[in-house]
Amino acid sequence: xxxxxxxxxxxxxxxxxxxxxxxxxxxxxxxxxxxxxxxxxxxxxxxxxxxxxxxxxxxxxxxxxxxxxxxxxxxxxxxxxxxxxxxxxxxxxxxxxxxxxxxxxxxxxxxxxxxxxxxxxxxxxxxxxxxxxxxxxxxxxxxxxxxxxxxxxxxxxxxxxxxxxxxxxxxxxxxxxxxxxxxxxxxxxxxxxxxxxxxxxxxxxxxxxxxxxxxxxxxxxxxxxx
Amino acid sequence: xxxxxxxxxxxxxxxxxxxxxxxxxxxxxxxxxxxxxxxxxxxxxxxxxxxxxxxxxxxxxxxxxxxxxxxxxxxxxxxxxxxxxxxxxxxxxxxxxxxxxxxxxxxxxxxxxxxxxxxxxxxxxxxxxxxxxxxxxxxxxxxxxxxxxxxxxxxxxxxxxxxxxxxxxxxxxxxxxxxxxxxxxxxxxxxxxxxxxxxxxxxxxxxxxxxxxxxxxxxxxxxxxxxxxxxxxxxxxxxxxxxxxxxxxxxxxxxxxxxxxxxxxxxxxxxxxxxxxxxxxxxxxxxxxxxxxxxxxxxxxxxxxxxxxxxxxxxxxxxxxxxxxxxxxxxxxxxxxxxxxxxxxxxxxxxxxxxxxxxxxxxxxxxxxxxxxxxxxxxxxxxxxxxxxxxxxxxxxxxxxxxxxxxxxxxxxxxxx
Numbered sequence: 001x002x003x004x005x006x007x008x009x010x011x012x013x014x015x016x017x018x019x020x021x022x023x024x025x026x027x028x029x030x031x032x033x034x035x036x037x038x039x040x041x042x043x044x045x046x047x048x049x050x051x052x053x054x055x056x057x058x059x060x061x062x063x064x065x066x067x068x069x070x071x072x073x074x075x076x077x078x079x080x081x082x083x084x085x086x087x088x089x090x091x092x093x094x095x096x097x098x099x100x101x102x103x104x105x106x107x108x109x110x111x112x113x114x115x116x117x118x119x120x121x122x123x124x125x126x127x128x129x130x131x132x133x134x135x136x137x138x139x140x141x142x143x144x145x146x147x148x149x150x151x152x153x154x155x156x157x158x159x160x161x162x163x164x165x166x167x168x169x170x171x172x173x174x175x176x177x178x179x180x181x182x183x184x185x186x187x188x189x190x191x192x193x194x195x196x197x198x199x200x201x202x203x204x205x206x207x208x209x210x211x212x213x214x215x216x217x218x219x220x221x222x223x224x225x226x
Numbered sequence: 227x228x229x230x231x232x233x234x235x236x237x238x239x240x241x242x243x244x245x246x247x248x249x250x251x252x253x254x255x256x257x258x259x260x261x262x263x264x265x266x267x268x269x270x271x272x273x274x275x276x277x278x279x280x281x282x283x284x285x286x287x288x289x290x291x292x293x294x295x296x297x298x299x300x301x302x303x304x305x306x307x308x309x310x311x312x313x314x315x316x317x318x319x320x321x322x323x324x325x326x327x328x329x330x331x332x333x334x335x336x337x338x339x340x341x342x343x344x345x346x347x348x349x350x351x352x353x354x355x356x357x358x359x360x361x362x363x364x365x366x367x368x369x370x371x372x373x374x375x376x377x378x379x380x381x382x383x384x385x386x387x388x389x390x391x392x393x394x395x396x397x398x399x400x401x402x403x404x405x406x407x408x409x410x411x412x413x414x415x416x417x418x419x420x421x422x423x424x425x426x427x428x429x430x431x432x433x434x435x436x437x438x439x440x441x442x443x444x445x446x447x448x449x450x451x452x453x454x455x456x457x458x459x460x461x462x463x464x465x466x467x468x469x470x471x472x473x474x475x476x477x478x479x480x481x482x483x484x485x486x487x488x489x490x491x492x493x494x495x496x497x498x499x500x501x502x503x504x505x506x507x508x509x510x511x512x513x514x515x516x517x518x519x520x521x522x523x524x525x526x527x528x529x530x531x532x533x534x535x536x537x538x539x540x541x542x543x544x545x546x547x548x549x550x551x552x553x554x555x556x557x558x559x560x561x562x563x564x565x566x567x568x569x570x571x572x573x574x575x576x577x578x579x580x581x582x583x584x585x586x587x588x589x590x591x592x593x594x595x596x597x598x599x600x601x602x603x604x605x606x607x608x609x610x611x612x613x614x615x616x617x618x619x620x621x622x623x624x625x626x627x628x629x630x631x632x633x634x635x636x637x638x639x640x641x642x643x
Contacts, residue, residue: 009449009452009453011453011456011457012449012452012453012456015453015456015457015459015460016456018460019456019459019460019463022463053445079445080445080446080448080449080452081441081445084548100448101445101448101449101451101452102448102451102452102454102455102456102482102483102486103452103455104455104459105456105459105460106459153524167463168459168462168463170459170462170476170479171476172476172479172480172483173459179521179524179525190528191524191525191528194528215472216469216472217468217469217470217471217472217473217476218462218467218472218473218475218476219462219476
């Protein structure tokens with residue numbers, strides 16, 4: 001996946017780029033409107049991560065330019081303005097998703113991935129991690145040829161892990177991914193634990209390996225240690 | 227009370243006092259004049275009697291109507307004395323007050339006692355006449371004042387009323403609105419209109435900058451938070467951290483998240499106050515609540531809370547969807563968060579009345595502070611203390627009636643849509 005991040009905050013841009021690069025995605029950074037258009041004309045990207053507030057122009061006008069010239073490019077708006085108007089306006093102009101700041105890097109990765117896969121026309125739309133295979137169209141999970149019976153939340157959880165494989169997912173990031181912003185109580189962490197326990201059990205029962213590692217004090221990581 | 231009515235009433239009262247005082251003064255003046263004329267009339271008659279006595283002296287005493295002459299033996303000094311007396315009036319056949327003069331006159335060296343009287347104009351008669359004419363004048367004045375008042379309010383106050391109509395349509399949330407006050411030739415109204423134009427413009431620009439400030443403050447805070455958040459995540463993903471260090475970072479992340487929520491909630495409150503939610507549509511409240519409960523199902527199950535739901539189908543309201551969802555989320559979230567393990571939630575919707583009750587520990591803050599910002603029963607760091615403030619703000623915004631009741635360990639919030 002090749003991404004272009006348009007973000008004027010260098011520190012944030014660096015974190016995002018490091019995060020994506022770690023698992024083999026290419027993430028380039030443009031810190032202004034003009035640099036972004038230069039890059040867009042020079043190279044091709046799968047997904048554009050767009051901050052709405054840029055020093056030399058409005059992100060929404062850049063979005064218009066992108067949608068006119070590269071209609072197939074996926075766009076995720078990242079904005080500090082959690083303004084409903086901007087969100088609606090952005091989605092109307094053809095953005096695929098809207099993620100308010102501050103966000104978890106894992107969440108950004110999951111959103112970018114979802115946009116990327118949704119826009120990919122060729123081949124079947126699926127994700128896999130060793131013997132675990134997720135069909136993104138009908139939300140079916142197959143382990144060793146056996147279909148898993150997962151609840152919606154369990155599927156979302158597994159999907160989140162597979163997209164962010166080999167990366168740490170904090171309990172907070174998982175809770176927010178599954179239940180949105182209103183789940184800010186510590187209760188939800190027990191809850192995350194419950195869901196992960198069930199998911200593990202189901203995968204192991206189907207003959208899969210337990211890839212969901214607990215990172216004590218922090219969260220979980222999907223990793224093949226062998 | 228209408229301005230013109232007030233002025234009219236004051237005028238009527240003042241003129242009533244003026245008429246009363248004026249009436250008393252006129253009465254006294256007229257009484258004095260009448261007395262003076264009457265005395266002169268009696269003195270003239272007295273002179274006439276003297277003339278007669280010169281021509282035809284009286285021997286002993288004579289009595290005519292209203293006149294009595296007595297010849298005195300001794301010569302006495304001349305004197306004149308006026309007095310009031312009651313005499314039977316022939317035509318009226320009742321006792322009437324008369325003015326009487328008793329005088330001693332020396333005619334041709336002889337002294338006479340002359341007593342004359344005649345009917346006088348009574349004070350009562352003067353009073354009756356005065357009252358009658360003054361009351362008539364007062365009534366005419368009253369009519370005139372009413373007519374003038376009506377005309378004045380219609381013609382003179384018309385620019386004022388027009389200005390009022392214009393100012394009524396003033397709204398802070400319409401940034402392009404330019405108030406056009408009708409032209410007036412009256413200096414006071416000109417000043418008023420000028421002042422209003424300046425004031426509304428000032429209010430608008432102040433409001434605009436305040437709005438921009440609170441919005442900017444809110445997202446200017448989010449950007450550094452986003453940087454910290456991403457750095458912490460990168461830090462956590464490193465390999466050489468101990469469990470304790472990771473826990474510290476997790477805690478920091480949670481705190482950062484709270485800061486972000488706090489800023490968002492405050493900016494939301496400002497936005498509601500600024501009436502920025504104007505996408506009113508018909509919302510099926512019954513469905514919205516059902517959906518919301520579905521979303522919270524897991525949380526409710528996790529705390530083993532038993533819920534009783536009685537929702538009437540097809541209850542709709544006219545409101546902004548975002549606000550209604552915010553309202554319901556906050557209420558249900560509160561009912562779960564402040565609940566106890568194995569507690570209960572009761573949700574009841576009928577005829578645009580929503581009742582949500584839940585079990586939970588007693589409040590530690592006074593009930594009337596419940597809906598204030600940053601008032602929380604449990605001072606623990608978990609909740610922001612803004613949930614119910616937002617609920618209250620939304621209810622105020624739509625004029626919904628909200629009530630809180632507490633019976634033992636049951637807390638009920640009731641909203642009338």
